[in-house]
Amino acid sequence: MSKRKSKETSSATEECISQVQRIFRERFCHQCPSGKLFGLELQYKHLLELLKRTTIHGESNSALIIGPRGSGKTMLLNHVLKELMEIKQVRENLLQVHLNGLLQTNDKIALKEITRQLQMENVVGDKVFGSFAENLSFLLEALKKGDRENSCPVLFILDEFDLFVHHKNQTLLYNLFDISQSAQTPVTIIGLTCRQDILELLEKRVKSRFSHRQIYLMNSFDFKQYLKIFKEQLYLPAEFSDKTFTQKWNKNVQSLSEDKTVQDVLRNHFHCSKDLRSLHMLLMLALSSITVSHPFMTGADLLEASKLCRMDSKANIVHGLSVLEICLIIAMKHLNDVYEGEPFNFQMVYNEFQKFIQRKAHSMYNFEKPVVMKAFEHLLQLELIKPVDGPSVRAQREYQLMKLLLDNSQIMDALQVYPNCPTDVKQWATSSLSWL
Amino acid sequence: MPNFEHPEYPEATLLHLESMVPCRESQVSSLLSVFGKRQHFSFPSIFIYGHTSSGKTYVIQTVLETLELPHLFVNCIECFTSRLLLEEILTQLQNLSSEKKHGSRVPCDTFNDFVRLFKQETITQDLQNQTVYIVLDKAEQLREMEANVLPGFLRLQEFTDRNVTVIFLSEIVWELFRPNTGCLEPFTLYFPDYSIGHLQKILSHYHPPEYSADFYAAYINILLGVFYTVCRDLKELRHLAALNFTKYCEPVVRGEASERDTRRLWKNIESHLKKAMQTVYLREISSSQWEKIQQDDGEPGHLKGLSAHAHVELPYYSKFLLIAAYLASYNPARTDKRFFLKHHGKIKKTNFLKKHEKTSNHLLGPKPFPLDRLLAILYSIVDNKVAPTANIFSQITSLVTLQLLTLVGHDDQLDGPKYKCTVSLDFIRAIARTVNFDIIKYLYDFL
Numbered sequence: 056m057s058k059r060k061s062k063e064t065s066s067a068t069e070e071c072i073s074q075v076q077r078i079f080r081e082r083f084c085h086q087c088p089s090g091k092l093f094g095l096e097l098q099y100k101h102l103l104e105l106l107k108r109t110t111i112h113g114e115s116n117s118a119l120i121i122g123p124r125g126s127g128k129t130m131l132l133n134h135v136l137k138e139l140m141e142i143k144q145v146r147e148n149l150l151q152v153h154l155n156g157l158l159q160t161n162d163k164i165a166l167k168e169i170t171r172q173l174q175m176e177n178v179v180g181d182k183v184f185g186s187f188a189e190n191l192s193f194l195l196e197a198l199k200k201g202d203r204e205n206s207c208p209v210l211f212i213l214d215e216f217d218l219f220v221h222h223k224n225q226t227l228l229y230n231l232f233d234i235s236q237s238a239q240t241p242v243t244i245i246g247l248t249c250r251q252d253i254l255e256l257l258e259k260r261v262k263s264r265f266s267h268r269q270i271y272l273m274n275s276f277d278f279k280q281y282l283k284i285f286k287e288q289l290y291l292p293a294e295f296s297d298k299t300f301t302q303k304w305n306k307n308v309q310s311l312s313e314d315k316t317v318q319d320v321l322r323n324h325f326h327c328s329k330d331l332r333s334l335h336m337l338l339m340l341a342l343s344s345i346t347v348s349h350p351f352m353t354g355a356d357l358l359e360a361s362k363l364c365r366m367d368s369k370a371n372i373v374h375g376l377s378v379l380e381i382c383l384i385i386a387m388k389h390l391n392d393v394y395e396g397e398p399f400n401f402q403m404v405y406n407e408f409q410k411f412i413q414r415k416a417h418s419m420y421n422f423e424k425p426v427v428m429k430a431f432e433h434l435l436q437l438e439l440i441k442p443v444d445g446p447s448v449r450a451q452r453e454y455q456l457m458k459l460l461l462d463n464s465q466i467m468d469a470l471q472v473y474p475n476c477p478t479d480v481k482q483w484a485t486s487s488l489s490w491l
Numbered sequence: 492m493p494n495f496e497h498p499e500y501p502e503a504t505l506l507h508l509e510s511m512v513p514c515r516e517s518q519v520s521s522l523l524s525v526f527g528k529r530q531h532f533s534f535p536s537i538f539i540y541g542h543t544s545s546g547k548t549y550v551i552q553t554v555l556e557t558l559e560l561p562h563l564f565v566n567c568i569e570c571f572t573s574r575l576l577l578e579e580i581l582t583q584l585q586n587l588s589s590e591k592k593h594g595s596r597v598p599c600d601t602f603n604d605f606v607r608l609f610k611q612e613t614i615t616q617d618l619q620n621q622t623v624y625i626v627l628d629k630a631e632q633l634r635e636m637e638a639n640v641l642p643g644f645l646r647l648q649e650f651t652d653r654n655v656t657v658i659f660l661s662e663i664v665w666e667l668f669r670p671n672t673g674c675l676e677p678f679t680l681y682f683p684d685y686s687i688g689h690l691q692k693i694l695s696h697y698h699p700p701e702y703s704a705d706f707y708a709a710y711i712n713i714l715l716g717v718f719y720t721v722c723r724d725l726k727e728l729r730h731l732a733a734l735n736f737t738k739y740c741e742p743v744v745r746g747e748a749s750e751r752d753t754r755r756l757w758k759n760i761e762s763h764l765k766k767a768m769q770t771v772y773l774r775e776i777s778s779s780q781w782e783k784i785q786q787d788d789g790e791p792g793h794l795k796g797l798s799a800h801a802h803v804e805l806p807y808y809s810k811f812l813l814i815a816a817y818l819a820s821y822n823p824a825r826t827d828k829r830f831f832l833k834h835h836g837k838i839k840k841t842n843f844l845k846k847h848e849k850t851s852n853h854l855l856g857p858k859p860f861p862l863d864r865l866l867a868i869l870y871s872i873v874d875n876k877v878a879p880t881a882n883i884f885s886q887i888t889s890l891v892t893l894q895l896l897t898l899v900g901h902d903d904q905l906d907g908p909k910y911k912c913t914v915s916l917d918f919i920r921a922i923a924r925t926v927n928f929d930i931i932k933y934l935y936d937f938l
Contacts, residue, residue, distance in 0.1 A: 069498055072498075073498070073528060076527055076528070076531055077528075077530075077531055077532075080527060080531050080532040080533065081532055084532045084533060084534055084535060084648075085532045085535075085648065086649070123673075124673040124674070124675075155650070156639075157602065157639045157642055157643045157646070157650075158601075158602055158603040158606060158639070158643070158650065159603055160601065160602070160603075160637070160639055164601055164603050168603060217672065218639075249672055249673060250672060332675075332676070333676070336534075336676070336678060339534065339678075340525075340678070343524040343525050343527065344524060346496070346498070347498070348496075366679075366681060368540065368664035368665060368666065368679065368681065369664055369666070371664075371681050371683070372540075372542065372664060374683070374684065375541070375542040375545070375683070375684025375723065376542075376723075377719070377720060377721055377722055377723045378719075378720040378721075379720055379721050400854070400855075400856065402853070402854050402855075402856070403854045406854060419720070420720070422721065422768075423768075423769055425769070425773050425775075426721060426768060426769070426772070426773065429772075429773060430721065430722075433543070436543075436662070437542075437543075437662055437663065438663050438664075438667055451856065451857075451913055453856075454855070454856030454857075474686060474687075475687070
């Protein structure tokens with residue numbers, strides 16, 4: 056039985072696995088435009104309607120797409136645009152301007168970018184404009200003078216919309232929305248943002264020109280649908296070259312989705328974060344272990360990937376500290392317990408450490424104060440402790456107040472797994488307040 | 492037989508790679524599986540974190556260079572503003588795509604221009620759609636630059652629509668990097684710290700050819716025994732190992748002991764290592780001074796470290812001024828009467844002696860005091876009469892210049908200057924001893 060199996064699996068050639076990897080990497084890492092949308096039919100229809108009205112009927116519009124990170128806003132927009140571009144009339148007429156709040160950090164840059172994307176650099180040339188509004192209306196006039204009297208519809212897409220709100224006077228937003236209301240050229244403005252309170256951030260004059268049309272993407276699927284999405288994401292497309300491999304692969308995916316361990320892993324993941332982006336990272340990690348000798352994904356792969364994704368990073372850092380540094384952290388823990396979280400300074404920590412050395416320690420050597428200070432500064436460098444009121448030049452180093460950025464449960468858990476921890480140090484950590 | 496198997500790279504290269512990265516095999520194989528083939532897409536951003544000297548920079552550089560993947564390496568401390576960083580990346584990118592043109596610096600002000608120029612540069616034939624890796628070392632500095640730099644790099648693959656992966660290397664965990672409104676999460680990879688066995692293995696690698704590997708391994712064992720509880724930083728330990736090895740070999744060189752006589756070798760080196768911990772480890776003296784001391788004679792003798800230079804010789808009244816300042820800083824004002832007046836009358840014991848350990852001034856630091864209080868205490872502790880001449884005041888100013896006192900608050904002429912004493916207890920005790928003054932008797936915390 057196993058011999059036959061190995062003969063079958065060896066049919067997964069080098070080329071085939073490479074193709075598989077390529078497809079999935081494009082799907083998960085690069086968000087290829089042919090990805091599927093899940094549970095967004097209503098929003099899709101709404102957006103498509105809106106854009107059709109601008110492009111075909113010449114209406115001006117504005118809308119905001121609001122949803123948490125990774126919920127599929129950009130993907131939705133790209134899908135709608137792809138479908139729109141299949142209509143000949145749209146393809147020939149529509150002008151698109153894509154702006155991003157992370158790239159265009161002030162209005163001047165934004166205006167230059169708009170000029171560049173509308174390919175109007177030659178037309179603008181060296182002109183100097185009095186105001187932003189003049190510049191923008193000049194651009195749109197110039198578009199009109201193209202070949203026909205009807206002006207081409209322009210679609211402005213503003214990604215990271217909440218960052219445009221922080222520009223001076225919100226000039227860009229004001230002018231864009233103003234144009235969309237004054238019906239010279241058919242202009243549609245679509246903003247994408249992750250902030251739910253975006254409307255409160257708009258100035259009154261900008262808000263009044265905005266159409267208040269909001270499309271919400273809320274990741275509103277339950278665990279059963281999540282499982283279905285998991286399966287869909289892992290299926291190889293029917294156009295894949297090696298048909299037998301596709302069949303076997305898809306059957307494997309089906310059996311995986313029914314496996315108890317896999318479902319547990321996915322449920323844990325689902326409870327942490329619902330969005331598809333984190334699911335993609337999990338699947339990508341599991342898929343990176345697919346090779347010719349291991350051509351099908353197993354539940355163990357997913358378990359490994361899940362563990363990698365959910366590691367506690369601070370616990371990892373504490374694992375690598377030296378024994379002296381661990382003692383300092385325990386001293387800080389005791390100070391926090393006794394004084395209920397009030398900030399401490401190096402002198403207090405050193406005092407506490409001295410008490411331990413003098414009374415309870417057998418395995419720890421009594422280090423000099425400068426050596427302890429160096430260990431303390433290493434903890435500061437790793438940002439496990441932080442000064443309370445920023446770096447101040449006045450206070451001496453030993454007396455600057457700090458706070459610890461680990462809590463007690465993290466410290467105790469880390470001590471359990473700390474390698475070769477001396478027993479008296481461990482006992483000191485677990486001792487209560489009144490051990491004096 | 493290499494541990495790493497990868498269809499893309501020849502076996503010989505992988506074997507060579509494995510020999511260059513001891514104790515890091517599993518991290519390298521995770522990286523190789525994440526990178527995939529040359530033309531494959533990978534995660535848009537990878538965040539690698541681990542302790543100081545856990546090999547992050549070294550391993551990434553070795554992997555990228557040995558496998559000859561197109562990459563750029565930028566240190567964010569060297570390029571500490573966004574403009575320097577972006578220009579450096581574009582310059583290195585130019586050198587990457589073609590050997591011939593090592594062009595001038597490309598001016599690039601904003602992230603917008605950077606994305607545009609990056610797109611232009613990566614279209615060349617040489618790259619052939621291979622993944623370009625941008626490695627940003629000491630990535631914690633990115634948090635200090637403009638707010639759009641870090642989220643921008645996380646999404647660089649999306650903005651430029653090219654096959655590029657950004658790798659961040661840092662000691663700080665990702666949770667302290669994440670921007671407020673969220674961002675595209677990178678793939679986080681942890682480089683675990685080296686265990687004591689690993690450290691032993693790596694340090695023994697550097698043994699000088701004159702001595703056997705076992706001899707050196709025994710030396711490393713002793714060194715780790717002394718320093719491991721204090722410091723697990725590989726670079727520091729290597730430095731210490733290199734500095735102290737000649738001293739360790741001395742008995743063998745002089746013919747007093749054989750290579751295997753561990754007890755005598757240990758006796759010879761132990762006090763030396765302990766001395767090293769107080770001086771070279773703390774960078775109190777330079778390594779060349781340390782080596783000179785080893786060459787002169789056996790006993791290290793009187794080592795004058797950097798902090799020893801703080802022990803300046805002060806004139807008579809300056810010493811008393813400093814003592815008075817220390818008393819004024821660390822005693823609460825209400826207790827002055829008890830210490831410095833001849834007849835202080837009855838003082839209720841209960842209120843006076845009640846003090847909590849935490850409010851001990853030696854834990855909280857020195858408190859500021861006005862000039863008048865300083866002079867009042869000075870007059871009471873000095874035996875003979877002291878006239879408030881300009882001489883005394885100028886000595887106070889010179890103490891401030893020596894940074895033994897600090898001036899606190901504004902140069903406000905109305906209230907008068909306030910000072911704080913910034914010397915340690917050991918220092919002031921040494922000074923007090925030279926003038927036969929028992930300072931402990933006068934300190935409130937030691938009542």
